[in-house]
Amino acid sequence: MTTITPAITLRASAERGHANHGWLDTYHSFSFSNYYDPAHMGFRSLRVINQDRIAAGVGFPTHPHRDMEIFSYVLEGTISHQDSMGNSRELRPGHIQLMSAGSGVTHSEFNPSKTQPLHLLQIWIEPNRRGLTPSYTEWHPAPGSEVLSKVLVISPDGRENSALIHQDAFVYRLRLAPGERLTHTLAENRGLWLQAIHGEVRLNETTLTPGDGASAENPFPYEIVAGEQPVEALLFDLA
Numbered sequence: 001m002t003t004i005t006p007a008i009t010l011r012a013s014a015e016r017g018h019a020n021h022g023w024l025d026t027y028h029s030f031s032f033s034n035y036y037d038p039a040h041m042g043f044r045s046l047r048v049i050n051q052d053r054i055a056a057g058v059g060f061p062t063h064p065h066r067d068m069e070i071f072s073y074v075l076e077g078t079i080s081h082q083d084s085m086g087n088s089r090e091l092r093p094g095h096i097q098l099m100s101a102g103s104g105v106t107h108s109e110f111n112p113s114k115t116q117p118l119h120l121l122q123i124w125i126e127p128n129r130r131g132l133t134p135s136y137t138e139w140h141p142a143p144g145s146e147v148l149s150k151v152l153v154i155s156p157d158g159r160e161n162s163a164l165i166h167q168d169a170f171v172y173r174l175r176l177a178p179g180e181r182l183t184h185t186l187a188e189n190r191g192l193w194l195q196a197i198h199g200e201v202r203l204n205e206t207t208l209t210p211g212d213g214a215s216a217e218n219p220f221p222y223e224i225v226a227g228e229q230p231v232e233a234l235l236f237d238l239a
Contacts, residue, residue, distance in 0.1 A: 006218035008203055011040065013211025016051075023058040027051040029195075029213050043215050044191045044238040045167050048124035051211060053117055059110030065101035067132075069125040069165050071154065072097050072109070073173075073234065075197065077118035083107035087136045094146075096139040096153055098163040102132035121195070121234070127166040139163040149176050150184075150235070168239035176201070176226035184235060185221045192216045193236040200227035208233075 017028035017035030028035045029049035030042050042048075047068070059080070072079060074095050081089045081097055084106040091097055099107060111118035139153045139162060154171035155162040165171075176182070176199075186192050193215050194201070196208040202225040203214050216222060224235070 006204070006216055006220040006222070008206045008214050008216045010206055010208070011213040011215070013209065016211065023055045025053040027211065042126075043193050045126045045169060046123070046193055046236055046238060047126055048122065049195060049213065050122040051119075052122055053119050054111045055117055056111055056113050056115050059118075060108055062106050062108040064104060064106045065099075066104045067127060067130045068101045069127050069167055069169075070099050070101060071123050071125075071163070071165075073121040073123070075119040075121065077116050077120075078112055079118055079120060080110040080112045081107065082110075083136065085134055085136055089138070091138070094141050096163055098137050098139070098154060098165060100127065100132055100135045100137075100166055102127070102134040102166075105134040121197070123234075125165060125167050125169055128168065129166070132166055135164075137163045146175070149180060149182055150174055170237040172235040172237070174201075174224065174231065174233040174235055176224070176231040178226055178228050178230060180231075181223060181225040183221050183223050184237070186216065186219050186237065188219045189239070190217075190219070191236075191238045192222060193238065194224065195234045195236070197232040197234065199229040199231035201225065201231045201233055202227070 030040050074091050079091050145151050151173045152160045152162045153173045154165050158164040196212045201208050
């Protein structure tokens with residue numbers, strides 16, 4: 001009997017684009033700003049994964065966006081968000097903010113601490129249609145969710161208290177204890193992207209270390225296994 005192994009493509013951390021502006025040290029999984037790589041323009045609707053470290057007391061000044069679903073996942077420190085819709089918020093580690101830029105919005109992202117750096121993932125997903133009314137939503141972990149290995153944080157319908165996105169995209173936060181495993185089954189005509197944040201994690205037979213990403217598009221059950229250290233990762237299930 002022949003065993004079929006689904007193809008998995010690794011996007012190694014060390015191969016990402018990199019820019020250090022002094023106040024901002026950033027890595028790009030896909031082409032972004034001055035980093036252009038035609039082999040890495042995105043994955044399905046997933047267009048940007050930037051790992052940003054922002055120095056204390058600085059940030060991105062007010063600037064415009066349109067027709068993009070933009071979310072930040074805070075890893076360390078605090079992010080201060082302001083936008084032209086009137087939102088003024090501060091988010092801390094484990095929190096997610098999601099802004100639908102739609103027909104046009106301006107915003108700023110700032111590290112309000114005078115001493116502590118800010119570490120986050122900035123992620124862009126293309127919307128399912130253009131010209132949407134701009135909107136803003138957040139996800140905060142519910143009591144007890146810190147111990148759950150797989151939590152839905154973003155969805156197209158806001159189920160399970162997830163943040164709402166205008167795309168057929170489901171994003172899960174994974175937190176696995178050493179040696180813990182789980183299975184995610186990918187349906188027909190969908191794609192999977194796993195972004196490793198902390199710890200070594202295995203996607204079937206492919207091993208990821210922090211900063212690595214991996215993609216797959218075959219409809220199979222995928223096994224995700226933590227190594228010898230606790231694991232944190234984001235799992236994308238995309239149309």
